[in-house]
Amino acid sequence: MEQNSSKKFLLLPSLAHFLQNSLKQILFVLPLLFFIQCGVPKGEFGWTTTKMEEMDILEKHIQTITDYKMMRDDLIFSPSDTIHYVYQFSRNPGLETDFHISLNRYELDFVEIDIKKKRVEPDTLAIRDEFSLLRTGEYLIKIVYEGDTVDEVKFRVLPDEGYTQENLEQELAGDQTDEIIKYSR
Numbered sequence: 580m581e582q583n584s585s586k587k588f589l590l591l592p593s594l595a596h597f598l599q600n601s602l603k604q605i606l607f608v609l610p611l612l613f614f615i616q617c618g619v620p621k622g623e624f625g626w627t628t629t630k631m632e633e634m635d636i637l638e639k640h641i642q643t644i645t646d647y648k649m650m651r652d653d654l655i656f657s658p659s660d661t662i663h664y665v666y667q668f669s670r671n672p673g674l675e676t677d678f679h680i681s682l683n684r685y686e687l688d689f690v691e692i693d694i695k696k697k698r699v700e701p702d703t704l705a706i707r708d709e710f711s712l713l714r715t716g717e718y719l720i721k722i723v724y725e726g727d728t729v730d731e732v733k734f735r736v737l738p739d740e741g742y743t744q745e746n747l748e749q750e751l752a753g754d755q756t757d758e759i760i761k762y763s764r
Contacts, residue, residue, distance in 0.1 A: 619676070619724045622668040622705075624732050625649045628660040644707075654734035661711040666722055666730070668704045678724055680708060685717040 625647025647665045656662050672678075678697050683689035697706045706722070713736045721731040 619672050619729050620668050620670045621730055622666050623649050624651050625665040625667060626654065627663045628656060629663065630659060651732045656734060656736050657739050658713060658715055658736055661709055663709045666706045668699065671704055672699055674699055674701050678706060678722055681721040681723055682710060683719040689719045
C-alpha cells in the first residue's frame with residue numbers, strides 16, 4: 580500500500596509541472612490572439628462608373644449600384660464619369676466606428692480636396708460613396724481611422740480624347756493663378 584501512495588506523490592509534481600508549462604503557453608498566446616484581432620482590418624476597393632448627368636432626378640434617387648469591379652491598379656476614369664467606389668472590409672471593424680474618406684488631387688504633392696465622415700454599412704461591412712465632376716489629373720483616396728491611414732489607392736482622370744501636347748499645356752496654364760506664369764507658356 581505504501582508503494583501505491585508514493586507513486587501518486589511522484590505523479591503530482593510532474594502533473595503540476597505540466598500544468599504550469601501549459602498555463603505559461605496559454606498566457607503567452609492569449610495576448611497575441613488579442614493583438615491580432617485588434618485594430619482596423621484592411622479591405623479591398625471596388626469601382627464602377629455611371630453618367631449621372633444623363634439621368635433624371637428620379638433615376639438618380641432610385642439607382643442602386645451593386646456590381647463593382649474589385650481592383651486597385653491602373654485605374655483610369657473620364658471627367659464625365661460619376662465614380663462609385665466601395666471599400667469592403669475583410670472583417671467587421673465595428674459598426675459605430677467613424678472613418679474619414681479623404682480625396683486628394685496631385686498638384687506639386689497630393690492636396691486634400693474633399694473629406695467625408697462615413698460608417699460601415701451593417702449589412703455589407705462596406706463603405707460606399709461617389710465622386711463626380713473631377714478635373715483631369717491624378718487622385719488619391721485614403722481611408723483614415725483616428726488619424727492613421729487604413730488603406731489608400733491612386734487613380735487618374737483623363738480626358739476622353741486622351742492627352743495631347745495642346746490640351747496638356749491648356750490644363751497646366753488653367754491651373755496657374757499667377758497670370759505671368761499662366762500666359763508665359
